Amino acid sequence: MGTVYAVANQKGGVGKTTTAVNLASCAAAAGNQTLLVDLDPQCNATTALGAAADSHPSSYDCLTGDTSVAEAARPAGPDNLWLVPASRDLAGAAVELPRIDGSETRLRDRLGPVRERFEASLLDCPPSLGPVSVNALTAADRVIVPVQAEYLALEGLVQFLETLGLIRRELNPRLEVAGLLITMYDERTRLAQDVEAELRRHFGEMVFETVIPRSVRVAESPSYGLPVTEHAPSSRGAVAYRALATELAARG
Numbered sequence: 001m002g003t004v005y006a007v008a009n010q011k012g013g014v015g016k017t018t019t020a021v022n023l024a025s026c027a028a029a030a031g032n033q034t035l036l037v038d039l040d041p042q043c044n045a046t047t048a049l050g051a052a053a054d055s056h057p058s059s060y061d062c063l064t065g066d067t068s069v070a071e072a073a074r075p076a077g078p079d080n081l082w083l084v085p086a087s088r089d090l091a092g093a094a095v096e097l098p099r100i101d102g103s104e105t106r107l108r109d110r111l112g113p114v115r116e117r118f119e120a121s122l123l124d125c126p127p128s129l130g131p132v133s134v135n136a137l138t139a140a141d142r143v144i145v146p147v148q149a150e151y152l153a154l155e156g157l158v159q160f161l162e163t164l165g166l167i168r169r170e171l172n173p174r175l176e177v178a179g180l181l182i183t184m185y186d187e188r189t190r191l192a193q194d195v196e197a198e199l200r201r202h203f204g205e206m207v208f209e210t211v212i213p214r215s216v217r218v219a220e221s222p223s224y225g226l227p228v229t230e231h232a233p234s235s236r237g238a239v240a241y242r243a244l245a246t247e248l249a250a251r252g
């Protein structure tokens with residue numbers, strides 16, 4: 001049975017999409033059938049893989065219609081990597097979903113044979129704790145929480161972890177935190193070191209040992225429609241994401 005990971009944090013711009021795309025790419029490159037599901041109306045994960053935004057079937061059709069996630073999956077380019085693209089109408093799903101009874105479990109209900117077909121599925125969440133993220137967290141087995149090393153919003157993070165606790169109690173008892181991931185780390189700055197020290201002090205082993213460095217290669221790769229692990233495979237960012245994939249697999 002494959003594992004479904006949500007990559008989530010209600011804070012914007014912390015590296016969720018970059019992490020989802022690159023972890024998916026690493027898992028696929030290691031020979032695993034891998035699925036990336038873009039759940040953000042910004043469609044950043046979709047375009048980062050060079051796919052067109054707003055094509056259908058999309059994750060919107062899975063959330064609001066009868067399309068199963070497995071049916072909506074299409075080959076994403078690299079071997080073993082599949083994508084369910086996002087479309088801008090996902091922004092409307094946040095309004096439509098609450099009107100549907102039991103809407104929190106729609107994505108989980110529509111995973112269909114995804115867990116049999118894909119060893120790893122990554123759900124790239126939007127920067128909010130709205131109905132779409134709740135669907136992702138209800139469908140997922142494990143959550144990866146990227147945290148930007150340049151700004152510590154401990155309160156926001158604690159609040160997010162509390163929300164995960166609520167989802168675990170009410171909707172998805174299986175949900176576990178895979179780990180907090182420090183992203184955009186610039187070791188030359190005191191601030192990054194302080195943020196890392198503070199996170200490790202507060203959250204201990206919940207924080208991945210692997211840290212993702214701030215890197216121009218990581219930032220530019222979406223404009224090539226490629227994961228950094230394909231665009232610049234020997235760059236520090238690519239090395240870090242491969243290390244993260246290994247650490248994630250070792251965490252079980």
Ligand SMILES: Nc1ncnc2c1ncn2[C@@H]1O[C@H](COP(=O)(O)OP(=O)(O)OP(=O)(O)O)[C@@H](O)[C@H]1O
Nearest residue numbers: 012013014015016017018127184213214215218219
């Ligand atoms: N390690 C990194 N080094 C340099 N730039 C990075 C790195 N990780 C992410 N970025 C850049 O930072 C910006 C935000 O990253 P990303 O889109 O992954 O965050 P996000 O959490 O998905 O954002 P949103 O909340 O808007 O969905 C992007 O422009 C991305 O290219």
Ligand SMILES: [Mg+2]
Nearest residue numbers: 016017040044
């Ligand atoms: Mg994003």
